[in-house]
Amino acid sequence: MRFNIFKNTVLLFVLVMISCANLSKPKDQNKKTKEIQNKKTLTKKLTPIVGANQFKHYLPLLKEKRVGIVANQTSVVFKGENNFTHLVDSLLALNINVKKVFAPEHGFRGSADAGEVVKDGIDTKTNLPIVSLYGKNKKPSKEQLQGLDIVIFDIQDVGARFYTYISSLHYVMEACAEQGIPVIILDRPNPNGHYIDGPILEKEHKSFVGMHPIPIAHGMTIGEYAKMINGEKWLANNVQCKLTIIPIKNYNHKLNYSLPIKPSPNLPNDKSINLYPSLCFFEGTNVSIGRGTNKQFQVIGSPFFFLKGHHYEFIPKPNYGAKYPKHENKICHGYDLSNYNDLEGINLKWLIEFYNANKQYAPKETFFSNFFTKLAGTKKLQQQIEVGMTEKAIKKTWISGLEKFKKTRENYLIYP
Template identity: 50%
Template sequence: MIKWILVAAGLAAGCGPGAGPAVDHGGHRPPTPGAKQARPLLMGAAQLSQYLPALQGKRVGLVVNQTSRIGATYLVDTLKALHVNLTAIFAPEHGFRGEAADGATITDGRDARTGVPVRSVYGKTKKPTPEMLADVDVLIFDIQDVGTRFYTFISTLHYVMEAAAEQDKTVIVLDRPNPNGRVVDGPVLVPKYRSFVGLDPLPICHGLTVGELARMLNGEKWLAGGRQCRLQVVPVAGGYTHATPYALPVPPSPNLPTARAVALYPSVCLLEGTNVSVGRGTDRPFEVMGAPTQPATRPYQFTPRPNAGSPTPPLNGQLCYGLDLHQPAAHEPAQFFTVRYLLDFYRQSTDKAHFFTKYFEQLAGTDSLRAQVIAGRPEASIRASWEPQLGQFKQLRSKYLLYPDK
């Protein structure tokens, strides 16, 4: 029966390793002709036979956004064509189609293409309520993450699993690669600074896919009350490791439009808790940074202006002096985390008294980093201070890995 459905949907042919067009059904482009051909990656969503049986006769809710696709087709459209009983779409930050600005409230509605009700989990509530799940038996989570604690889609995953555990629902996570997957770095969150940009005791770069993280949330009983939900993870197929280069086929959010922005995001995002612009309101968000309170001798200047991704950008209309990181520096690793930008901009700030905002501790996950920066401690010393907790996390992480690190 399942085989017949896949063929009818035009999805069975070419799904095997080495088959298919230039972009495989998981959305990852193989090497260019002439290069050594690696086995193409197959996203969890593309492995329909692994999870369709669990959907038969069930009422299904989707936690998805614009990255939730099989090739170029939205997962919701694929499942609707397969006559899966879709009763709800749960829209996270930036909305179901990924077009809402950073921090914008997402409202309930209905998907124009399929008619499926859309319920916001980034508005009045960030956790599905019993009423929101009353007509749902199974929740599918399929959203591209970028591997940082403060990227809110993993907080949505936490709350979805928590609601499922409380309301006796099943969660199926369709896994995708982590584009910063080889990086496990940064201070580990302390409970005092728990917020929607950091719910769990993770370092800034956790080095996990969402499937691995879901296993950790369940296994460590980090959901409210120590509950565990019924969980199925469909891993990425095709020999994926955390060191596998992966260029995202769809921007994961409006202000991460390029692979370079995704690589810089873990390091640059800390400046969102300061008086420095990270390029929101420009055509290079997270690739440029600057402020009016930096020296005019800085090598790069820009002025944030309202745009689709940032209707009200920080420092709107103000000339900012700073850096352009669009081109990688010589010998810079492809994936990394550093506090050197934070240290540099604090040292050169002409208004150190107002450099940090209250938001900084939520991003850092600790109050020690601010104190270390103000004290003028070098990066090596700062790194040494978080190594004990980071080492403990790395040991914990090893229990839940689905893929090798290299």
């Protein structure tokens, strides 16, 4: 009898434990499900939503208007991961009266070489007229803007002074201001927006690869930069452009943003974009930065000398985006930086190292070209390198200019 009571008690205890376990399991599952959902919600909140995707904020401004669009291959509306449509196609599908497209360097579809003349034409997909803003005609003329009520500017920038899309922005704003045409900026993230660095451009060295007194890495989006152009009265005759900026949602300057579309033919990936503000200096030297390879702005090399302890070499050949690459069909010796840690500022060490190697091993080869001063925005950088200043010493000379710029920049920020 006692045994049966004990047996029944044990059996009851086991049944209760199983029941408790079954009751608790859904709670655990629910808890895990909620945690996953919370993470997904947090990720969604942190995903930037570009200005072009926010139709409700700018479609009303386009109603019954004749619209011009400054655009290239990056001017897209995202419809999910790896799924997007071009802004022009999207607006036409919504019955917006798009009349004309203005194309910057590299063209409307982004296939032209750096520095290659982009011609006017007709877009084969939409039959819209395309007006080139690169070459002799960098600023829209009165005749080219005639018949337009409003202009949209939507181009992905990379946050470097010598990337010419911000120069095109200047001229579009100036031309529209002169004709009383308002401009809508559809803002996009700056993939190099996490730092500010470089020498400040001096006005005597103003050119299409540097129009304003700013450092090389300015840490601003296109929208913020447009506000600065207006606010600092950089447009001719102090004209003011009537601006409407459609901001990015869920964005801050420290956010790591990967560009889903190449902003230009020779910036094929995140690494090249990160290295670009530092490596573009080499465009004003006799050193190749990989144009004519599949690692543009990720490798540097020269055919004139070897670097001790480094045996990486590459041969530039004509390819998409580089019809006539520097040192075509020559073996260039140098560095592969494609796995280098992401930069948090301008790197001058490679430039100094290659200058010193050229001076030592190939003294008859001219290292700097006149283009270097245009890229640097000052003659001082070349002079500092030639007299043997270290990177640290050179960067000290930038401090006061950078501090002044940062204070000015604060007046125009849209994002933290």
